[in-house]
Amino acid sequence: xxxxxxxxxxxxxxxxxxxxxxxxxxxxxxxxxxxxxxxxxxxxxxxxxxxxxxxxxxxxxxxxxxxxxxxxxxxxxxxxxxxxxxxxxxxxxxxxxxxxxxxxxxxxxxxxxxxxxxxxxxxxxxxxxxxxxxxxxxxxxxxxxxxxxxxxxxxxxxxxxxxxxxxxxxxxxxxxxxxxxxxxxxxxxxxxxxxxxxxxxxxxxxxxxxxxxxxxxxxxxxx
Amino acid sequence: xxxxxxxxxxxxxxxxxxxxxxxxxxxxxxxxxxxxxxxxxxxxxxxxxxxxxxxxxxxxxxxxxxxxxxxxxxxxxxxxxxxxxxxxxxxxxxxxxxxxxxxxxxxxxxxxxxxxxxxxxxxxxxxxxxxxxxxxxxxxxxxxxxxxxxxxxxxxxxxxxxxxxxxxxxxxxxxxxxxxxxxxxxxxxxxxxxxxxxxxxxxxxxxxxxxxxxxxxxxxxxx
Numbered sequence: 001x002x003x004x005x006x007x008x009x010x011x012x013x014x015x016x017x018x019x020x021x022x023x024x025x026x027x028x029x030x031x032x033x034x035x036x037x038x039x040x041x042x043x044x045x046x047x048x049x050x051x052x053x054x055x056x057x058x059x060x061x062x063x064x065x066x067x068x069x070x071x072x073x074x075x076x077x078x079x080x081x082x083x084x085x086x087x088x089x090x091x092x093x094x095x096x097x098x099x100x101x102x103x104x105x106x107x108x109x110x111x112x113x114x115x116x117x118x119x120x121x122x123x124x125x126x127x128x129x130x131x132x133x134x135x136x137x138x139x140x141x142x143x144x145x146x147x148x149x150x151x152x153x154x155x156x157x158x159x160x161x162x163x164x165x166x167x168x169x170x171x172x173x174x175x176x177x178x179x180x181x182x183x184x185x186x187x188x189x190x191x192x193x194x195x196x197x198x199x200x201x202x203x204x205x206x207x208x209x210x211x212x213x214x215x216x217x218x219x220x221x222x223x
Numbered sequence: 224x225x226x227x228x229x230x231x232x233x234x235x236x237x238x239x240x241x242x243x244x245x246x247x248x249x250x251x252x253x254x255x256x257x258x259x260x261x262x263x264x265x266x267x268x269x270x271x272x273x274x275x276x277x278x279x280x281x282x283x284x285x286x287x288x289x290x291x292x293x294x295x296x297x298x299x300x301x302x303x304x305x306x307x308x309x310x311x312x313x314x315x316x317x318x319x320x321x322x323x324x325x326x327x328x329x330x331x332x333x334x335x336x337x338x339x340x341x342x343x344x345x346x347x348x349x350x351x352x353x354x355x356x357x358x359x360x361x362x363x364x365x366x367x368x369x370x371x372x373x374x375x376x377x378x379x380x381x382x383x384x385x386x387x388x389x390x391x392x393x394x395x396x397x398x399x400x401x402x403x404x405x406x407x408x409x410x411x412x413x414x415x416x417x418x419x420x421x422x423x424x425x426x427x428x429x430x431x432x433x434x435x436x437x438x439x440x441x442x443x444x445x446x
Contacts, residue, residue: 010272011285046269046331049233062234063414065370104395105328108269108335115325129381147288155446158352160394164446168391171383172327191286223378223387 001213003027004092006037008099008110015190015198016145019205020098023143026206035088039109045081046112052082052119065120072121085117094212095140095179100147100190104165114173123177133178139217140179142169143187143205150188162186163221170220180217224436226250227315229260231322231333238413238421239368242428243321246366249429258311262332268304269335275305275342288343295344308340317435318363318402323370323413327388337396346400356401362440363402365392366410366428373411385409386444393443403440 005023009016020038027034037044045051050062055077057070071077078086089095099106106114118124128134144166146153153162163184170181185208187201228246232239243261250257260267268274273285278300280293294300301309312318322329329337341347351357367389369376376385386407393404408431410424 010287013284040270040272046335047263048325048330048332049263061236064233065414102271102338103334103341103399104391105334107271108331108338109271111326111328111334112269112331115331118326159399160446162446165391165395168327168388172388176326176382191288223383223385 001093002033002035002091004035004037004088004095006039006095006097006099006110006113008039008097008107008113010040012041015187015193015201016098016100018198018202019143019145019185019187022202022206023096023098023209026209030210035091037085037088037113039113044109044113046109046115048112048115052079052116053077054079068119069121069125072119072125076122078119078122082116082119085113086119086122089117089135093138095138096143097140098143100145101165104159106169118173118177128178129176130178133176135178136180138179139182140170140174141182141185141212142166142174143185145187145190147191148189153186153188167220167223171222175220181220182212182215183218224316225256225258225314227258227260227311227318229262229318229320229322229333229336231262231320231330231336233263235264238410238416238424239321239323241421241425242366242368242410245425245429246319246321246432249432253433258314260308260311260336262336267332267336269332269338271335271338275302275339276300277302291342292344292348295342295348299345301342301345305339305342308336309342309345312340312358316361318361319366320363321366323368324388327382329392341396341400351401352399353401356399358401361402362405363393363397364405364408364435365389365397366408368410368413370414371412376409376411390443390446394445398443404443405435405438406441 005020007020024034053067053071055071055074057067076083099110123134148159151157152159155161166184174181228243230243247257276290276294278294278297280290299306322333346357374380375382378384389407397404
């Protein structure tokens, strides 16, 4: 199968980077094709503006959706940085995002990747949302680390149910464009892991990935 | 009163920019003090990494929370861009964010502002979350525009209840650091407004702002 793995973490020695690297290794060892997007290493620019396009529909008033649809019509005249990422997303059978949860959401560098990549005209078109989304048939999985411990993300914890916190990502980004989502991989309070705990959690992750294409999809749930 | 207004939109002639400019004018005309953060005009860098700090606690392994707490101890040795924004947040009685909802969340440039500004050590300290948050006593209001029409954000619409979609912002960012939140201002499907509709909605916004300090706070709700 074809797998795209996206990493959003600034420290190459981080637990996030270790999960990312081990996932690449596991998939390759199991005969899959892997492409990657390491956003910090690429110095990906997450600020969405006119620089996302080679074409210009209206030079006097920037309406992003208008420019997105025009770029799609103009032989996908998105900037190269964007077009390459769009092609990776369209290529893969499974997309995995590896990131730390910052303020209940992905780091800005990953948020901006979604702002720039999932454009109207190329992805959202002809009423293509959710079960009619243009990426229907593909799967996605978010692999998240947290700062706070697990009990704070229980439904009676002070942050509240982690699946509710992750819903805007699973539903508002991934399901919305057509992906079927898998159960999120969540590692809590990772700043305080011992070396042995790190190894054990990486092992658990790799075991999961070996059977990932047999896993049932979940529903992110409605609001 | 002291009001901070943050704008995240790349087009100076946009409806978002018009709401932002009219809010500034209304507050000043009503005798309030206003400070502003226009993220696109400032070319704010939303990518959170070592460049957020003048100090270095550990040059070999970047743990952001460790560097945040160290910077707070080192006489707030955050980079100037960050420190100035932190001081605005601490200064204000009311903070307003004006932004378009992209992928169920703020644009990356605003997400990154929150990643960089709301640091441990300066804001989250001594168990200071939610009702014990360090910004307790301040109010916050998100003013949001959408692409999709209002009916898609009803609880039986295909996107689902808009207040659920906004919860990670109101609860996970604003309430978490101590703000009391006001009812969000929501303008739907703004790309298709006529000039008269635009004026009418700006008028409604300004009328609301004249009495904003009498409004009851809401609860973003738990997950």
